[in-house]
Amino acid sequence: MTNAIIDLTHLVKKFGKQTVLKDINLQVMSGEIVGLIGPSGAGKSTVIKTALGMELADGGSATVFGKVMPNRQLLARIGYMAQTDALYETLSGRENLKFYAQMKGIHKSEISDSISHVADVVNLADDLDKRVSGYSGGMMRRLSLAIALLGNPELLILDEPTVGIDPALRRQIWKELNAIRDEERSILITTHVMDEAELCDKVALLLGGKVIAFDEPVVLKMQYKVDSIEEVFLKAEGEFK
Numbered sequence: 183m184t185n186a187i188i189d190l191t192h193l194v195k196k197f198g199k200q201t202v203l204k205d206i207n208l209q210v211m212s213g214e215i216v217g218l219i220g221p222s223g224a225g226k227s228t229v230i231k232t233a234l235g236m237e238l239a240d241g242g243s244a245t246v247f248g249k250v251m252p253n254r255q256l257l258a259r260i261g262y263m264a265q266t267d268a269l270y271e272t273l274s275g276r277e278n279l280k281f282y283a284q285m286k287g288i289h290k291s292e293i294s295d296s297i298s299h300v301a302d303v304v305n306l307a308d309d310l311d312k313r314v315s316g317y318s319g320g321m322m323r324r325l326s327l328a329i330a331l332l333g334n335p336e337l338l339i340l341d342e343p344t345v346g347i348d349p350a351l352r353r354q355i356w357k358e359l360n361a362i363r364d365e366e367r368s369i370l371i372t373t374h375v376m377d378e379a380e381l382c383d384k385v386a387l388l389l390g391g392k393v394i395a396f397d398e399p400v401v402l403k404m405q406y407k408v409d410s411i412e413e414v415f416l417k418a419e420g421e422f423k
């Protein structure tokens with residue numbers, strides 16, 4: 183029994199004959215930002231989907247808040263941003279946010295403030311009344327992130343949240359993620375941006391279906407005797423091949 187918010191133990195996931203996750207061990211604790219990195223196709227999204235019960239595990243165990251997912255009661259405590267946007271394109275940004283706020287059970291009196299806050303975080307306040315069909319790809323990502331942030335969930339699971347987002351806004355978003363962590367809430371984030379991996383409290387490196395390294399960025403850099411997480415990544419990948 184651990185106090186982990188996300189606890190993945192010897193997790194296995196297969197798609198047909200392909201074993202994508204061979205033995206995944208990963209814990210996300212309260213008040214922690216954990217970054218999941220790995221080459222394209224390594225299985226980062228699969229880790230997330232299996233943890234959330236959107237994919238059925240073939241072995242091992244995955245719990246979130248100590249429960250096997252999916253679990254309807256837990257959904258309001260989790261903000262999930264998938265790699266593909268689940269948006270209603272004929273509706274405006276505000277209408278999308280309102281819909282998801284209601285789905286999450288946010289109290290009627292708090293919906294409007296909640297929407298203003300998350301829209302500010304992702305710089306969408308001026309575009310909220312435009313139809314989503316007219317949004318750029320980056321704007322859609324930002325709206326998806328805003329939806330995940332609604333209702334101050336205790337756990338955020340973000341699959342490549344900053345793709346297509348410019349550096350200034352990326353910095354603003356990270357400020358918010360740090361504030362969330364400082365409130366003892368937890369974040370699991372996948373990223374291709376190595377600068378972002380440096381900002382995580384811990385980084386998990388996914389290679390060959392396993393988490394081959396999992397520690398604070400500073401410790402990983404020491405272990406691999408390099409100066410950046412990018413070099414850790416390249417060195418680990420080189421050693422693996």
Ligand SMILES: Nc1ncnc2c1ncn2[C@@H]1O[C@H](COP(=O)(O)OP(=O)(O)OP(=O)(O)O)[C@@H](O)[C@H]1O
Pocket residue numbers: 197202220221222223224225226227228229265
């Ligand atoms: N539903 C599915 N059916 C069959 N194969 C799948 C399915 N989902 C994922 N895969 C396969 O599992 C592997 C891992 O995919 P996944 O999307 O988890 O990787 P990823 O690390 O998130 O990649 P990226 O960084 O490119 O998003 C890939 O080979 C992919 O083709």
